[in-house]
Amino acid sequence: MKKVIGILGIATLALGTAAAAQDFGGQLKARQGQMRIIAINLGILGGMAKGEIAYDAATAQAAADSIAGVTMVAPGPLWPEGSDEMSIDGTKAKAEIWSDNAGFLAKYAELHTAALALQAAAGQGQEAIGPALGGLGGACKACHETYRAPMN
Amino acid sequence: MRRALILLAAAGLAAAALGWWLTAPARLAPDVFDGITGDVTQGAAVFTAAGCASCHHAPGATGEAALVLAGGQRFDSDFGTFLAPNISPHPEAGIGGWNLAQFADAVQRGVSPEGAHLFPAFPYTAYARMTPQDVANLWAYLQTLPASDTASLPHEVGFPFNIRRGVGAWKLLFFRPDWVRPADTPQLERGRYLVEALAHCGECHTPRNALGALDTGRWLAGAPNPNGKGEIPALIPNALDWAAQDIAYYLETGFTPDFDSAGGHMAEVVANFGRLTAADREAVAAYVKALPAP
Numbered sequence: 001m002k003k004v005i006g007i008l009g010i011a012t013l014a015l016g017t018a019a020a021a022q023d024f025g026g027q028l029k030a031r032q033g034q035m036r037i038i039a040i041n042l043g044i045l046g047g048m049a050k051g052e053i054a055y056d057a058a059t060a061q062a063a064a065d066s067i068a069g070v071t072m073v074a075p076g077p078l079w080p081e082g083s084d085e086m087s088i089d090g091t092k093a094k095a096e097i098w099s100d101n102a103g104f105l106a107k108y109a110e111l112h113t114a115a116l117a118l119q120a121a122a123g124q125g126q127e128a129i130g131p132a133l134g135g136l137g138g139a140c141k142a143c144h145e146t147y148r149a150p151m152n
Numbered sequence: 153m154r155r156a157l158i159l160l161a162a163a164g165l166a167a168a169a170l171g172w173w174l175t176a177p178a179r180l181a182p183d184v185f186d187g188i189t190g191d192v193t194q195g196a197a198v199f200t201a202a203g204c205a206s207c208h209h210a211p212g213a214t215g216e217a218a219l220v221l222a223g224g225q226r227f228d229s230d231f232g233t234f235l236a237p238n239i240s241p242h243p244e245a246g247i248g249g250w251n252l253a254q255f256a257d258a259v260q261r262g263v264s265p266e267g268a269h270l271f272p273a274f275p276y277t278a279y280a281r282m283t284p285q286d287v288a289n290l291w292a293y294l295q296t297l298p299a300s301d302t303a304s305l306p307h308e309v310g311f312p313f314n315i316r317r318g319v320g321a322w323k324l325l326f327f328r329p330d331w332v333r334p335a336d337t338p339q340l341e342r343g344r345y346l347v348e349a350l351a352h353c354g355e356c357h358t359p360r361n362a363l364g365a366l367d368t369g370r371w372l373a374g375a376p377n378p379n380g381k382g383e384i385p386a387l388i389p390n391a392l393d394w395a396a397q398d399i400a401y402y403l404e405t406g407f408t409p410d411f412d413s414a415g416g417h418m419a420e421v422v423a424n425f426g427r428l429t430a431a432d433r434e435a436v437a438a439y440v441k442a443l444p445a446p
Contacts, residue, residue: 035412042411050401085381092382092415134405137413141406141422144415150382 024083028090031078034070041066042133045118048126049133055126064115064122067136071112075105085149092149100146107143114139175320177263180256188288190252195293198286200427201350202279204294206420207236210302221246222300227273228379231364232309234273242299255294256287262323269319271307272327272364278352280329281345326365333371333443343439346432347372351421356384372443379417389445399437400430 041063047053048060082088084095097104114136121132199205209218211225223238240246247255254265262269262276270276279287312318332348335341347353358366359375374386386392394402398409403425406414414422425433 039411042407046407046411050397137405137407140413141415141419144413145417145419148415149380150377150384150416150418 024080024088024091027078027080027083028088031093034073034078037070038067042136045122045129045133049130051126055129057123057125060122060129061119064119068112068115068119071108071115075108079104092151094147094149097147104143104147107139107147111136111139111143171321172317174324175317177267177269177320178261178323179263180253180261182253184256184284185252185288188284190288190290190292192289192292192296194286195289195291197428198282198290198350199293200424201346201432202290203351203421203424204239204290206417206424208239210300220298220300221294222302223304224302229273229364231313232307234271234307234309235305237304238300238302239294240297240300241295242301245301245303246299247294248299252288252291255291256284259287259290260329262319262327269316269323271309271319272322275352275355277327277329277366278349278355280327281331281349286350322363322365326363328368332368333439335439337438339435339438340442342432343435343437343442346428346436347439351425351436353387356417357387370446372440373446377416387440388443389441392440396434396437396441399440400433403433403436404430 044053044063045060048055079093079097081098083091084093084097085091086095114132118129118132118136121128205218205221207225207227208221208223209225210220210222213220213222221238221240223236225236227234227236238246241248243249247258250258250265257263257265258270258274259276260280260282262272262274264270282290307314331344332354333344335344354366354368354372356378357372357375358368359370359373361367372387374388374391375384376382377384392399394409402408402414403422405426406419406422408414413419425436
């Protein structure tokens with residue numbers, strides 16, 4: 001009996017360790033938070049581009065600066081191998097991120113390039129935002145097209 | 153007794169003959185294109201709205217290269233894997249040897265020039281609702297695209313779905329080229345034409361029955377992703393509460409109201425819709441907003 005409990009204990013420990021090692025909770029929070037920071041600031045710029053929010057150069061600049069900053073975060077630590085949608089719950093990250101990592105990194109770099117263009121345009125007036133926003137949207141789509149699964 | 157057997161055999165033969173006749177490929181009427189000439193510029197817009205390149209460009213092709221309709225993309229399904237064929241104007245490898253009537257039979261009736269049924273992975277069930285003028289426009293535009301000598305690859309579909317006559321029976325049961333939704337304004341009519349015919353939105357957004365036919369009773373009510381994990385979202389009122397201008401903006405930019413962005417195959421759809429007119433995007437939005445709650 002004691003032996004059985006011992007084995008059970010070891011098994012539970014082993015399972016617990018395995019689960020903790022593969023859950024990537026911190027990484028999911030970080031990268032989903034990163035996307036959310038981009039989205040919230042795009043909401044400000046998009047609202048101005050559509051004319052729903054009055055254009056204000058300082059507010060637009062701050063939003064674009066935030067997007068430029070958050071897209072500079074190095075992707076490696078946020079997307080560790082094994083944190084794909086087939087391996088764990090709570091993510092739409094496709095395995096292609098790792099099977100075609102060079103392609104993913106190139107798309108990620110293009111996002112920052114587009115964010116820099118938006119940063120340069122944001123203070124230049126309401127009409128300048130729309131086209132720069134289009135470029136950033138293209139970068140979002142280009143990556144999501146290949147590397148993100150549909151909603152779960 | 154012998155007479156009964158003969159009668160039975162005759163009845164069986166008659167049923168088989170009737171079945172063979174019923175499942176025979178049906179072409180369009182021969183006079184559909186009388187007096188119609190295709191227009192290349194109009195055809196380019198039809199081509200974009202219909203998303204032809206999204207499935208028929210070579211795997212991974214973007215930009216100008218996506219106008220070479222060499223085929224080769226793979227589409228997994230419950231019935232096997234379909235491989236998009238070469239539809240470039242190459243005379244042997246593509247469809248350069250076809251004429252307009254043959255093209256229209258393929259696009260609107262799912263019948264090849266050789267008289268074989270095409271698998272409905274090719275959305276001729278939606279394209280059947282296209283006007284003859286738009287089919288002619290599209291045909292004219294396709295001639296202007298680059299030819300590719302890439303050979304089309306066979307579909308990877310197992311028994312019994314590889315029996316083409318079975319597709320004839322499927323068509324008898326499920327092929328209904330009439331409209332799904334009413335449309336009583338010109339804008340709704342245009343939206344319906346884009347959604348139900350050209351952009352074939354129902355192919356992914358409407359659930360299918362066990363035989364792979366769209367369940368029009370649950371039109372655009374969302375469905376499992378046909379090519380992997382996840383769900384294709386529902387567009388009906390209880391599921392999608394975006395304003396009409398939000399839908400139009402999404403189709404233009406790929407941004408949702410809370411600035412998430414389109415992904416997967418929808419990113420290609422948005423790239424196409426972004427090249428259409430604002431009026432077309434607003435028409436699609438109007439159609440979506442007019443969908444009934446379940």
